[in-house]
Amino acid sequence: MTHLLDIDDLKKSDITSILKFAKEIKQSKIGGKTQPLLSGKTLAMLFQKPSTRTRVSFEVGMNMLKGDAVLLDPSQLQLSRGESLSDTTKSLSLYVDAIMVRVIDHSFLQQLSSTSPIPVINGLSDKAHPCQSLADLLTIDETFGGFNTHAAWVGDGNNVSNSFARACSIMGIDLTVATPKGYGLSAETLSILESSSISLTITNDPKEAVSEADVVYTDTWISMGDETTREKRLSDFSGFQINSTLLEKTEASVMHCLPAHRNEEISTDVLDGNRSLVWAQAENRLYAQNGLLVFLLNPSQYVDI
Ligand code: CP
């Protein structure tokens, strides 16, 4: 059983297949001849936190390939009245083929996947955002013609950056990470990066981080759940904004997973400017979900278009 709790649940060859599916489905969509690759398949979706892109790209991604998606309201499930996770996942597996969940606490996802007879996909937790990483890799592949490139993360060592860093280590993307002191990547991610073959630099200096980068990536300084520390974070992240002054000596492209807090972690002119890959990334969420869903639910029926 393949569950996707973090990006390193996938091997390099799995990611290569998912990206291949994603690119072919994108081309077929643009050419107006999408195949019914998920016909008869249903995805259950459960969100404990808000979502725009993940929510819509998974549902549209299923429907585009003639599958279905069912949105579950956590407060309306018997789980909210104490039904066990194993009884819940066993029942769901009688109706649907996979469960995608956005959770407050990563350990809930681990418990859910440990009891689930069908694949569980992490649609974001406090620790990881692997589906975002797939769209990020697709965007880098399209932009640079592969992964022989150097990325810089500038900002918080959060869910998005931990998964992105692991994705870089799997695909061989050199990485520089600049965070304020106390906001670094997790010890587990650092240990994975240190044992990988990529060139890795860890710094607290955003200027150093962007100087050699082909692509600079950031995310909000105040993730969902961090709101009570907003003022402290705004102060601690001072100097980490991605703006035209920080980028003046580079030609690096810019990524952001969205939602952006304009003129906090990224200036509006850079977000909307010609370096920005942000809208390609957002669009690629759809095709990355397509590729992942075909990989998990129907890999053998995939035919080249
Ligand atoms: N990037 C991302 O996951 O966006 P949503 O929170 O809108 O799903």
Ligand code: NVA
């Ligand atoms: N780091 C952000 C990502 C949102 C997609 C958060 O967790 O809120």
